[in-house]
Amino acid sequence: MVKFFEFLLFVLTILFDNYDEVKTFYVSTNGLDSNSGTKNSPFATIRRAQSAVKSLNGFHNVKVYLLEGHYFIDSTIVFRHDDGGKEGKIIEYIAFNGGKVVVSGGKLLPKIWNKPFPTSNLWKLDLSYMGQTTESIRQLFANNKRLKRAASKDLYTKGPLTKFTKRFSRFDFSSIDSMRRTDIEAFCGFAYKGSDLDSFYFDDDTEIIVYHSWECSWHKVLRLDNINKCIYFTSPSRYPVGFFSDNNRYRIENNSKVFDEPGEWYYNSKKKELWYLAHEGENPNEEDFYVPILNQIISIAGNSYSKKYVENLTFKGIEFKHSSYSLGINDLNEKVKYKLVKENPWLKFSDGYASAQTAPDCGQAISISYAENCKFEDCKFSNLGSYAVNIGKGSNDIILSKCVIQDVGGGGVLIGFNEKDPVMKNVPWSNSPYKNIIKNCKIYNGGKVHPSSVAIAIMQANSNLVTHNTIYNFPYSGISIGWTWTKSANFTKDNKVTYNQIYNVMEDLADGGGIYTLGKQPGCIIKGNHIHNIVRSESAIGALNCGIFFDQSSSMMTVDDNKIDLINGPKYRFNKTDSLKINWKAKE
Structure with a gap:
């Protein structure tokens, strides 16, 4: 009898362990956070749903359905270790029935534009009510488009x-x-x-x-x-x-002085006045204008010290829009800056932006660090001020699949982090992002604020796959791989860049290509890509643009079966590197 009960307990344990009830919550712009989170009684905010998910301790598969609507957030939504799934359980945030779900880091401006001059198409909007959030308005969007800030000719x-x-x-x-x-x-x-x-x-x-x-x-x-x-x-x-x-x-x-073309806008921060020069017959009170407020919309941030990663998060069918960007970025180290300001009191590093090629410091709307097995599927990223996504330190098995990234101030996706000599500086190897996948995505119309950004950048990251993506309309390179200029060891290895279509890049700057590489990259494979229509602007200064550019110390990679045509420059270029150290073969 004892053995029978032991057997029964064993069977019941298996049954309960495999019983996988999917928990569901609903969020609606018409809901209330005091509701129960059911379809008929939805929450109002993503944060409230996040709290409900957290209460389940990660041991259930959970689907959070976002009903169609525009979800404005006033601070970055942060996902930590206890917001993810445990032991293989998946937490999903999904646009319900494929409806249009927008998560916005901006504000919808009130429709109280007025015309100070009745005979002019010039309109003014008083934004003093918004307080400090209007100190640095540098982007304005309407009708899903980036509006042109008042600008001089070149x-x-x-x-x-x-x-x-x-x-x-x-x-x-x-x-x-x-x-x-x-x-x-x-x-x-x-x-x-x-x-x-x-x-x-x-x-x-x-x-x-x-x-x-x-x-x-x-x-x-x-x-x-x-x-x-x-x-x-x-x-x-x-x-x-x-x-x-x-x-x-x-x-x-x-x-x-340069505010003179219909469709342009100008912002006076002292008076907190936004001015818009409308087209003939246009009334801005009949349109939706958005000002980005947040630099980051989503942060997926695990803890490297406690080894508590964010796991098993998925986002499906959601559009992330309206992020801002900051000035005050310069890649001189802090000690040098302190010394320079002391010697030159007029210096204000907080005013400007000056960073390296690829613009790795310009920021990101979606930040991922110390996370694993997270996914963005069928999502859209648009009207942003910086990179759309940074798959940063300690992140692995992150997937972007069938996503669209367009109209971004920076680039599309940056896998890695800005450190040129991680081995020499004893950066832990575990910081190197690995086994991440960017596939079947469309990335275009980037570099709107930071023209040196690229569609996809891989730096100090290993074993990642970038495949079957379509990339076009960037001022600088399409894909950049590597971030070490010398022959020293680094973390960039075993990456695969295959079967991507890259065209109409290098539209403004020089010395780049459809694909650009740097440093030793053992195990790197660049195969089956189609690179075409690489242009050169009349105002570009410096070296030639090309199809694939093997820059300083590029070596130990295999390059094969790439089709390169319609290039305003050489198909392949080698600079301070030995072509014999690259197993490459040009496709005619």
């Missing part, structure tokens, strides 16, 4: 600031590195042509973007010297004007 520099014309040599990188520490002013302005800037008044809201060779920098104006025809910035670029060429392209934005 202008071109005359050369470096006059007192630095003989202080550095073109393409002498070693001299530039030392000048950053001794003559930072050389990086903070340029000489302009003729009377291009003579009549401008530069206030705190004006921003200037300068196009270098393979990257761009944003600046605010310190002062204008009309006598010597020089403009000075409050923050430095990575390279001084004149290093690549005297004739750098630049553009002035958010200045009242």
